[in-house]
Amino acid sequence: MYYPEPIAKLIESYSKLPGIGQKTAIRLAFYTIGMDDEDVNLFAKNLLSAKRDLKFCSVCGNLTDQDPCSICTDENRDRSTIFVVEDSKDVLAIEKIREYNGLYHVLQGTISPMNGISPDDINVKSLITRLIDSQVEEVIIATNATSEGEATAIYLSRLIKPSGIKVTRLARGLAVGSDIEYADEVTLLKAVENRKEI
């Protein structure tokens, strides 16, 4: 089917988003064209700003618009624990349960030899640097319950334990293969409370 080029380009952009098929892309493109100029301008501005103004925190690796991020610089947070997660979405999931008041470290991935992802390819080195001469007493490893998440947890545990810092892993309330960001709050809270030393 023929569309004028500006619409075709917009459809193409939408269809690159995850979970958006061709049909939905067409619907979104036509919806966008029907929006007020003001709303379209704001939409475009927000897209550009999200890409331009966000960076990774140089301390914890979380997505932030200020470096270090607001969690790393928060004086009221408990500096004796670090919650290690795979990505920034997991930080939001844990923050939502309002039970944890320590610090985070975002790996931005997992170790996956099958896909050629080694510890050097994710945010591990900065975690180890953070632990040297720190007040950290416990590192809670909350990588997802997938084989890569497990392998990463074991790798980190072996790396950190010789320093005498306690290493724990979230309890198995979380289904195998499940992502933390999709866990409901009660399950997540239980998994944190029942964490086990590894």
Ligand SMILES: [Zn+2]
């Ligand atoms: Zn940070």
